[in-house]
Amino acid sequence: MASIIYTLVASDDSTTPLAEVAVAEGNFQLLALKLLAKVKRNSSASYAYENKYMFHYHNENGFTFLCMADAGFSNRTAYLFLFDVKDRFYEKFGDKARNAIGFSANKEFSEIMKQRINYFNSDPSADKLKTARGNIEKTKDIMIENIDKVLARGEKIELLVSKTAYMSESAVTMRKQAVKVKRHMWWKNAKLTVLVSVIVIIILFFVIVLACGGFSFPRCK
Template identity: 45%
Template sequence: MSSIIYALVVRDPDIVLSEYSRAQGNFPQITRNILSKLPRSGKFSYTYNEKYCYHYISEENIVFICLSDAEFPRRICFLFLDDIKSNFMKRYGQVVNTVIAFGVNAEFAEVLKTRMIYFNTDPNADKLQTIRSSVDQVKNIMIENIDKVLARGEKVELLVKKSEVMSEQAITMKKRAIQVRRKMWFQNIKLYLVCGCVFLFLLLLLMMSVCSPDFSEC
């Protein structure tokens, strides 16, 4: 697994203030040999032997260097260098020009080790990947919310259609109810008329039986 292997802090021209290596090898000697070839301003990467890559930040007369496997992401290496630079200058910025060789190594080598482990193993160290993950998460949430809105829109549309159908059915039922009421009213009128006629006919028969057919006896 690729990783950051070695790191050191140097004050020009070649005074090593602190270093840490997580693997056995001649990395310190090789680094000291190429120090004089490195530019002394800005951020650079330097491929060595096709298998490894040096990355360094040079600021004023202090150089922060790390060695990594060639395939290890460069952006993480520079995040590591920015981190140790910030830590180092916060601790020793006031006295950095007077510190003797390895004068702060006993303390700062542990910082190099701790931060190296962090940037080698913790996914959160890759800020770009973290941002991408956050963007993907936000995008997924937005897509999910859009799907929900669309689903709600479909449901609302269905409800509107159902409401329209129910409204039409209600109007139809109302018309039918009016028609039924009118029909029942006419039927009741007819019934009342028939009953009235029957009653008058019976009354006439009764009067004729009492008063004679020509009503001469009444």
């Protein structure tokens, strides 16, 4: 299944990411850093790598938000992801991020980015997010260029990507979720059984009370 593989956040003042996350193994970070050095301020761009992968970035207010995805992954959804990460980054760090150094936000923000990758990779409703709608409209006019056009001679890197580790992690996560749902349903059914039993006992008690002529049970003595 086509998915987002890697993402980073970086300041215009540094070519080292403030935070990054990968959900696969490979050398794509090297190519992402080469692209990062060529980012134009206050712009968005998309680059294709051999019809296999796409790199998308959005630069705004001194920061670049970049992601790499399979070529079959929706470009629109990729930009929705970038705008979502951007909003969460500004919300969490605000102006403090302007003085941050390389990887200083990784500890606090990488887990958030990973959660957003998992959401955009797995939830069909992600494409319906209403956030940054104006920005999304602007991305419709972005031309997709071949990545070779922005890389100088000798900069091209043969991309190596392995999703095996991520798939294994996803399988474990799904099993944990299944167990959690099963446990939740068991408790729900157990509570319902107890509630029904209590109601039945109460009804039987009042039936006996009526049959015996009242709470003192005069007819049943």
